Amino acid sequence: MDSYLGNTVMKLALKEDPEEHRIALFILLLCACIVIGHLLEKNRWINESVTAIFIGLFTGTLILVTTKGRNSHILVFSEDLFFIYVLPPIIFNAGFQVKKKQFFRNFLMIMLFGAVGTVISFFIISLGSLHLFKKFDIGFLDMGDYFALGAILSATDSVCTLQVLNQDETPLLYSLVFGEGVVNDATSIVLFKAFQRFNLSDVTSSNAIQLLGNFFYLFFTSTLLGVIVGLSSAYIIKKLYFGRHSTDREVALMILMPYLSYMLAELCYLSGILTMFFCGIVMSHYTWHNVTESSRVTTKHTFATFSFVSEIFIFLYVGMDALDIEKWKVVGQRPWTSAGVSLILLGLVLVARAAFVFPLSFISNLTRKSQTDKVGFKQQVTIWWAGLMRGAVSVALAYNQVFGLLTQPIVRQMLSLHDTQLDGIMLADSPLKSLNDPLIPGVDDSESDVGGTNVPRPTSLRMLLTTPTRSVHYYWRMFDDRYMRPVFGGRGFVPFIPGSPTERYIH
């Protein structure tokens, strides 16, 4: 009892903990980034992210100087912190706010890029680095490490996409590049697991099929978990809270349940990112419509704010991490080797990405009849370039900053040069066009919910052959209205009761 009491007293009175220093400093910096970023909002080259990187660099330098170069690790957070606290809100908010119609219309192309494209990229980077590192005699890695390198560098960073591409300005590019980033999280986990104990002599066709099976298994189970948790939240809130809503409880459940899905996915060795993303989609389609008006406003802005703060946090971290002494020591010992490795990897990433973006876009364009649905060459270049961004925290911190800074102006320039062409493509799926089309009677679909609005009604078999994706939307919509929404709620399926969710929130 003695020591227990003593400890408690010490904690109560003298909270002397370096963690508190770090947290206080980080919060102060986050506030500074938000305020300064807002002040500089009108400048096209500077936003919160760039501000955060510079403030991070500045603070890192300051601390390095004041501690006389001894202490840079006071500001290095663990990767755990990133995967447990910082990443989940960003991915969930992306799923929650994604334009679902756009996303599912491009679903096949996203899968093509995220799965097939990542595999192509993986082999080019792995085998290319194996070959080149040996040729220039800078090979110091095991066989498995080359494959790990390939898996990591083939994964696009979805967080950076969110920062650089704008869903409203370039919806097609956004959904393709961001969707690819979500899907290839699953691909790289599969590839990494498959090639952990891999010999080149083992390559057989049965192995390849097993690999494919693993990917689909992982993709399917991760998605399913997200959908199940999302539907559970909709069902619980619809059944329990009907007629006596409690905003605080609803908001608490809507924050806790997606987080639970992410944690469960990670515990089951699934792709937490995929799970969280689909949980967000399902919750925005069902759960969000079942709660009170206050809960809707609160969750919408709370998720956006969490995501916003997490993104700034990452960029602050990137800025500070650039000054990590340990890493520079490694580089300093063998400067030419490091430079060579960096150049080779940069070249391989560029080549590997080009090797699948252009051919796969070509194949994808063959299946699309309408000219407006096709992905033009300029857009292919943007996809190639925007996807070059690599994990903000995982590996190529330096690359990331360079690519990130350059992508935004490139996208803007392409937008201004080819206004007409891009506008045509963007409007193909925008609400503006939908509003001019006859709506399915009785159901308002002006928002970005799943389901087609401009569906002609020929015989169903002919329809399936001529406009495959649209008819999928049509059947989904019928299924959704007849079976899903009556059970799980959703827009238009919550009867009116005073004080209940159906009082629409006017933005």
Next chain:
Amino acid sequence: MDSYLGNTVMKLALKEDPEEHRIALFILLLCACIVIGHLLEKNRWINESVTAIFIGLFTGTLILVTTKGRNSHILVFSEDLFFIYVLPPIIFNAGFQVKKKQFFRNFLMIMLFGAVGTVISFFIISLGSLHLFKKFDIGFLDMGDYFALGAILSATDSVCTLQVLNQDETPLLYSLVFGEGVVNDATSIVLFKAFQRFNLSDVTSSNAIQLLGNFFYLFFTSTLLGVIVGLSSAYIIKKLYFGRHSTDREVALMILMPYLSYMLAELCYLSGILTMFFCGIVMSHYTWHNVTESSRVTTKHTFATFSFVSEIFIFLYVGMDALDIEKWKVVGQRPWTSAGVSLILLGLVLVARAAFVFPLSFISNLTRKSQTDKVGFKQQVTIWWAGLMRGAVSVALAYNQVFGLLTQPIVRQMLSLHDTQLDGIMLADSPLKSLNDPLIPGVDDSESDVGGTNVPRPTSLRMLLTTPTRSVHYYWRMFDDRYMRPVFGGRGFVPFIPGSPTERYIH
């Protein structure tokens, strides 16, 4: 580079971390508590807290059984977690949602209870335990430990007050007991620091004055820090965002800045609880009125939800902690000693609390002329009993559960038995009465903002002598309207702009 890459890959692919297990389990349990608590809402004995304790106990038993009694610590979180993540939202929300008029009207009595009362209680418990432990020959503590015991057991737990007393049902009791809990956080820090290296022979009058000075210094600086951070947030949001509001940025600042104040207070060895509480009061008075309608809804419900989840978390923790094997082992070795210690401390706490609640209430009643403002005997008993709850996490987990469970029925019973008397007191400061009084022209004050609404206007000196607290309110209100609100914003002081905060949110 090798090991860095290797680590990253391991993290990406095989996130095998006990922390994730704990988090996932805790989130699952939190969801269960919310759902079950809501289902059992109509039962007067069971709410989320009680549900949480039982679910905690049940889960603890389950884990104890499945791990065959080896592993109970898989579920024991650190005290850091409590002080850094769980406590701040509860205290801030309390300040943010507190009825400010009620709180400041009873400010002197709260200070009397929180400062003088805690000192009386501290001496009775410290010296009483010193004396009794020696008498029954179970003394195994140092001199300093007795004083630590006195400091800890004299501090009321404000979190439990929030759970058990209802601000709307019993506003006077709530503000007295909760206010005392906030203020005595500062008192116990001062007492603990003062008596760390204390000898009984050192007692002089100059020491006592120094002690008093320390308390006022700590109280004043902690409050000031909270007020400064709160006003800064109001000023930043008013100046920066005026005319071009961004809900996400506003919400982010309104979440980050109070948290910053708490962390700064802890770093400066001040009372984080006091700082956070006053920051909440200032932010609800100024900042909240400067933001967009969406931000207001979002922050109000986000703070309430965080506080709600944190409270459930604490009760879950308490339920699980009851099964902590290490503690039971200590008890098991000397069962009679432990029982004796518990009984003596329980008795001392009861006596010490009675020793200041009744005399101080008597003194306080002498200064109040109006019968409705006086604190009746029944209410004194409730204050005495409700304040017996001790820190949910810090020490007396067992006591806490017992007292917490018994207090709610006692309060309810007293309410139903003495409806008329209590109603009179409750209505003395309720909005219902305010509405019947003439309002100060031009300023709507039907909410619980600081400032008197029913102020007569005699000559100011006579007024100051006859109704001291009311005239303080009056002068504060004049000062607030003339100097504070024009600078920091607040209700009625943000000019109308379409889409800006002045469009009132209709609940």
